[in-house]
Each structure stands twice: as structure tokens, then as C-alpha cells.
Amino acid sequence: MWQGTVTLQPGLLIYTGQLGAAHRHRHAAVQVVVAQDDPVRLRDESGTSCRGRAAVIPSGVEHETAGSSAGMLVWVDADGMLGQALTSRVRRTGLPADTATAWVAAADPLDVDRVMAGGNPRALADLILGELADAGTLDATPAHPAVRQAVAVLPAMLDDTVHLGQIAKEVGLSASRLGHLFSDELGLPFRAYVRWARLRRAIDHVRAGGTLTEAAHAAGFADSAHLTRVCHEMFGLAPSLLAGGMDWQESVV
Template sequence: MWQGTVALQPGRLIYAGQLGVAHRHRHAAVQLVLAIAEPVRLRDESGTEWQGRAAVIPPGAEHELAGGSAGLMAWIDADGLFGQALTARVRRTRLPVDSVAAWAAAARPLLDDILDGNLDHIPSACQVLGKLADAGPPNETPLHPALRRAVAVLPAMLDHTVHLGQLAAAAGISASRLGHLFADELGLPFRAYVRWARLRRAIDHARHGGTLTDAAHAAGFADSAHLTRVCHEMFGLAPSLLARAVDWHEPVP
């Protein structure tokens, strides 16, 4: 049973708590699995089963998970710098990237952190993610003023198609420059950032009592089926689970 805390940030969704069962699926994000109390079981597309404490699953790889342990689950946007770094770790194993052997080998350097860390605590989980991606400490440099304006304006545009040029005009900068700022300072391409902003808006709406249909429309999805499909594609989980079955960690401004 999934029971824990979720944080949804640009480019990543982090879950800390009791790991549940995820039936055979594949998704667009890079997935990280870290178990604390006891090993979890993973099975790849070939049917090969592995039992262990840590795995990095690349985008598009079919898999299933048997839960039962406490730990961390994270989904990282594959197009962002973080996701690319995680996928590169899997490739550097020189094992077939769709195999559980490669996923386990890619995550092996984190085993000491799993044993010593407090992965049922969201801030600690974020630190572990940074180590795995070779990202070091979070970048504390203030965002470019135009990017800060764009990020502030974007939520008001989510009920319609968001065009980079339109957002750039509102931020007082050229579209090409704004696109580079998204990639360089936020680590995500513009379209990926918008997708994660829509998911956050929809899940926020649903967890505060709105229906999935209302949540989908509020975030610019065509309907609840569209929202559900995107959630499954990104996380392998239903939006109803993310909205109501777990608690949410809200970052301090």
C-alpha cells in the first residue's frame, strides 16, 4: 500500500514512505527506487527478477515493482539535466539498459547513503538525489530576473496553450534567450517545465477537493482521461492516488 509523503517540484516527483505495488508498465520519466527497511523486487521486460535496495530505471523501460518496504521513489524528467545524468549512469554500466542488472549497477554507489540516510524524510531524500546525479549541492544563485518573471507569470497561462514567445513577451526578453534560461538555470527545456507545471496545478486542484475533470481543465488538459494518461506516462500512478492517498510536503518559501 502506498502511504507516505510526496513533493512535486519542477522536473521531479519525490515520494518517501511505504512503497506499494506497481504492475507492469513503462513511463517517460527516469525512475529511482531506494528501499530502507528491506529489499524490494523488480522485474524487467524479459521477466528477469531482481531483489535489492536501489535501482535507476531509464525512460521507456518496461518494469514492475513489488513493494513492502519503506523508502524513496522518485520520477525525474528524462529531458532535463538531472534525468540525462541518471540515464547516463545506466548506460555507463555497459549492461543492456532495459535489464534489472543495469538498473541495480547504476544505483550501487548509493547503497551507503541508503543505510545511513533518513529517506522517509523529503529534504534528506532530495540530498540523496543530488548525490546520485553528480549534481552536488543545489544551485543557490538567484534566477535571472526575466526567468523569475516568466516563472511567476506562467501559472496564469496554464488553462490555455502556452507559447514560448508569448511568455517571453510577458517577461520582457526574447524567446530564444528565455528558452536558453529554462535549460541553463532550471535544468529543463521549456516544454518540459510547462508539462510539470500543469501536473502540479492539476494535482493541487484535485487534492483540495476538485474532481479530476475540474482539475484537468484547470491545468489545461483536455479532460480527466488526458490527465490520467499523462500521469501514468510520467509516473505509472493514477492522479487520484497522488491527490488523496498520500500527504504532501510543501517547501518553505
């Protein structure tokens, strides 16, 4: 039974609560699994199973989970710095990256009892990702004023196609310079940041009582099917489940 809280910000979706079974699926984000109580069973595309209290599952690999435990799931954009660092960690195990044994081995150094001892979901995710990715977390408050301005003007543009050059003109920089700043300061390429911003806008609309079609149009998706497909591709979850089936903790972004 999936029952817990969700926090979403560009680059990260964090679920904290009761972990349940998930049938075979694959998604575009890198997924970190942390089971606070009992180990969960992971099965890869070949049918091989491996049990563990923590795992790093790369993007694009087919997998399923079974078991019941309190814990945390973190989806990290595969194109960002954290996602790339997590994927590299799986590869450094020396095991095939599409196997359950590699996913569990990649997270083996994590002291689950220590990192899950307390704190809000974002703080816990920061600690887990900091250890597994050997990198800093995504910065919610970019230092460069042009990036702060770009992040501020972006939401008003989400109902249409968003071009990097358009926003760069708004903030007085070249498109290439602004693109580099997004990656350096937010840990995400510009296009990935826009995708996460659209997902957040759509989910907020559904939470406020809008239909999936209304939410899709408000966030710049072609229709509800497009929104649902992107949400499934990213997280293996339906937008209706994210919006209506779980409690939400507001992001600092």
C-alpha cells in the first residue's frame, strides 16, 4: 500500500512513506530506493532478484519491486549532475548496470539507519544523495542574478513552447551563457529544468481541482495523454496518483 508524502522541485521528486509493490516498468529518471525497516526485493529484466535496504536504479532499465517497508524513493533527473553521478556509481560496481545486484551494490555503503534517523524529506534526500552521488545537491537558490531572474520569469511562459534564447534575451545574456549557468548553478540542463517545471505546474492544477486536460494545457502539454505519458516515463506513476493519492510537502522552490 503506497501511502506517504511527496515533494517535487526541478530535478527531484521525493516520496516518503510506505513502500509497496510496483510491477515491471522503466522510467527516465534515476531512482534511489531506501527501505527503513525490512529489505525490499528488486527484480531486473532477466528475472534475477536481489534484496536490499537501499538501491540505485539507473534510468531506462526495466525493474519491479516487492515488499513492504517504511522508506523513501527519490527520482533524480538523469540528465543533471546528480543523475549522472548516480549512474556512474552503478557502473563503478563492475556489474552490468541493468542488473538488480548492481543496483543494490551501488548503494551498499549507505548506512540506512543513520541517514533515516530524522529530518524532513528534503534534508534526508540531501544526505542520501550527497553520500551516494559524491556531489552536492541541487541548489534551490542560484547565486547568479540572471539565473534567479530566468527562474522567476519561466512560469509565465509554460503555456507555450519555451526557448532558451527567449529567456536569455529577457535576462540580458547570450543563450549559450545562460545555458551553462543553468547547468552549473541548478545542476540541470535548461530543457530538463523546463520539463520539471511543467510537471509541477500540471500537478498543482490537478491538486487545485482541475482536470487532467486542464492541467495539461496549463503546463504546456499537448493533452492529458501527453501529460500522463511524460509522468509515467519520468516516475512510473500517473499524475492523478501524485496529485490526489498522496500528501504534499511544499518545496522550497
